[in-house]
Amino acid sequence: EEAEDLAPDLLVGHSKGFHLAKRWKIPLIRVGFPIHDRFGGQRILHLGYRGAQSLLDRIVNAVLEKKQMDSPVGYGYLWWIFDGAWGQGPYEGAYTGMGAGGRYITVLSKLDLVAARSAK
Numbered sequence: 001e002e003a004e005d006l007a008p009d010l011l012v013g014h015s016k017g018f019h020l021a022k023r024w025k026i027p028l029i030r031v032g033f034p035i036h037d038r039f040g041g042q043r044i045l046h047l048g049y050r051g052a053q054s055l056l057d058r059i060v061n062a063v064l065e066k067k068q069m070d071s072p073v074g075y076g077y078l079w080w081i082f083d084g085a086w087g088q089g090p091y092e093g094a095y096t097g098m099g100a101g102g103r104y105i106t107v108l109s110k111l112d113l114v115a116a117r118s119a120k
Helices: 015-024 048-070
Strands: 011-013 028-030 073-076 079-082 095-098 104-108 113-117
Touching (some): 011 015
Antiparallel strands (some): 073 079, 079 095
16 A cells, blocks of 8 residues: 555566556566566576666666557657547647657648658
8 A cells, every 4th residue: 555655657576566567557577586477587687787787678668668658659660650649630640750950750641741840
């Protein structure tokens, strides 16, 4: 109960924490023992330099995945895709590509419109 009241962004623990992560709709970073709900769980590195690198990678990727899953904008084939709540009305089927220095190109198919910005 106390942990839930803190509204964590992620949970770090073994496989038995899955039910909490699912209930709270947050990622579970699996570490320790047992990891019985993942193929190859026994080979996940936890110790030393490589283990620390692996853990950091898993934490960052879990946060990125959660952010992507919660975002109304998706990503596919190197384009940002307007889906979810944003993919309605004139934004239905819309997509955009973003580059360095504020450059972008956006396609609004419903409006037969392409907008581009070459620099700031």
